[in-house]
Amino acid sequence: MRVFPIGLALLAWARPAASQSAGDRATQRFSVALGLGLGSATGNCDRCPTNEWTNGASGFVRLGAMLSSRLLLGLEGGRWQGYRDSNQSDEYMTFGSLTALWYLRPARGLFLKLGVGGMVYRLTNGTDELKTKPRPLASVGVGYELGFGQHLAIAPFTTFHYASSGITTLNGQPYPGYPLEIQSSLVQVGATVVLH
Numbered sequence: 402m403r404v405f406p407i408g409l410a411l412l413a414w415a416r417p418a419a420s421q422s423a424g425d426r427a428t429q430r431f432s433v434a435l436g437l438g439l440g441s442a443t444g445n446c447d448r449c450p451t452n453e454w455t456n457g458a459s460g461f462v463r464l465g466a467m468l469s470s471r472l473l474l475g476l477e478g479g480r481w482q483g484y485r486d487s488n489q490s491d492e493y494m495t496f497g498s499l500t501a502l503w504y505l506r507p508a509r510g511l512f513l514k515l516g517v518g519g520m521v522y523r524l525t526n527g528t529d530e531l532k533t534k535p536r537p538l539a540s541v542g543v544g545y546e547l548g549f550g551q552h553l554a555i556a557p558f559t560t561f562h563y564a565s566s567g568i569t570t571l572n573g574q575p576y577p578g579y580p581l582e583i584q585s586s587l588v589q590v591g592a593t594v595v596l597h
Contacts, residue, residue: 431597432473434463436558438591440481442494444522446569446583455492457483459589463500473502477516481587489526494587496520496538496562510546510556520564522585529572533583536567546595554595562587 440459465475498518542560
């Protein structure tokens with residue numbers, strides 16, 4: 402039964418840190434975050450035989466600054482990679498955004514996430530490659546930040562990314578026939594390690 406006292410010790414350590422988070426954020430202006438998790442994505446187009454969702458691994462890095470005890474503004478770059486069984490191809494999504502985190506209750510660490518930026522979608526089977534030009538991206542998410550000590554936090558999160566349709570090339574050349582436009586969506590679920 403050692404798990405129970407260990408769990409109590411972790412909660413006792415995390416709770417004081419969370420209760421001090423508002424004051425900490427007021428003085429600790431900068432943060433670095435690394436997020437890792439799973440993602441499910443799709444690339445939709447009117448000429449695609451199937452618009453299926455593909456599961457894979459995802460991650461991001463964020464550099465941010467606290468503008469107040471509740472608002473963080475940061476630059477975020479991320480990537481998702483999956484394998485589409487239907488056509489035996491690798492899929493990739495690479496994105497960058499300006500991101501805002503709004504802490505609803507700083508003492509509890511609950512936050513909302515909004516972002517705007519750009520995304521590139523790529524599909525390759527080792528011979529041919531479909532690739533979109535950078536397209537506008539909008540992101541929305543939610544998370545809960547748990548503090549461990551004065552400078553470390555872990556935040557489970559979920560985020561939805563949506564990129565508008567964009568012109569696609571085949572092997573670096575315009576797609577044969579009429580233009581092919583692909584719209585992309587990505588759902589991420591994971592955890593972020595934050596250093597303040």
